[in-house]
């Protein structure tokens with residue numbers, strides 16, 4: 001069993017040392033809770049559980065504490081993918097729910113598995129999700145001061161369970177100040193992808209991640225026999241060629257845990273059953 005989570009990027013220039021320590025501690029806590037959960041649950045159940053914990057933490061830009069868009073509203077996106085059935089489900093630009101990842105998970109066994117905007121929000125309420133405003137005062141202050149920040153932190157998780165199955169989940173509040181209707185990579189196959197060989201969750205600039213099809217390419221390369229290191233190296237070289245900005249976490253079916261970023265400050269933590277590795 002293996003697990004890795006991320007919480008987006010950390011910016012030394014715009015965030016304090018206290019915030020960095022708080023994020024390290026939060027990730028340490030969530031990785032430990034999620035690994036315990038993985039001991040008795042599938043990879044698919046665990047990635048939803050881990051992302052829910054991350055969405056509930058105001059330190060990260062997903063669920064509670066999401067960024068505010070240019071019209072003053074919060075719209076969130078999340079997706080989940082099972083490497084066994086190769087099924088992907090997600091919500092794009094959902095409003096006023098506490099845990100978008102749980103709505104994405106609920107869609108997993110339906111026919112229309114990716115819902116956007118009003119349709120996603122209506123689906124949530126029709127399926128007993130409560131109205132919940134994810135805004136916190138700090139985000140409103142930043143919005144009013146026009147302080148959009150890419151370092152706030154989309155969240156994600158990849159897990160490999162005791163049956164050798166892999167799953168990936170990703171959730172975001174977006175990039176902040178975006179035009180309403182803008183679509184993040186987080187609920188696309190470019191930002192979140194898994195099969196029996198590998199699972200990947202991304203963070204960074206959604207437009208770059210989609211252009212470089214980051215998660216899909218890494219997973220495809222591993223499937224075709226490249227090592228996880230080589231698959232990341234080649235995909236990130238292609239991202240660099242378009243001046244793209246991203247970070248990604250992954251686990252392959254041999255149990256290799258891997259992460260890479262085009263800017264060296266992705267916030268992540270992993271646990272291989274013996275050692276916890278937390279970003280420094």
Ligand code: ASP
Nearest residue numbers: 154174184203204205206
């Ligand atoms: N990828 C997210 C987006 O573009 C933002 C992030 O990862 O920070 O919506």
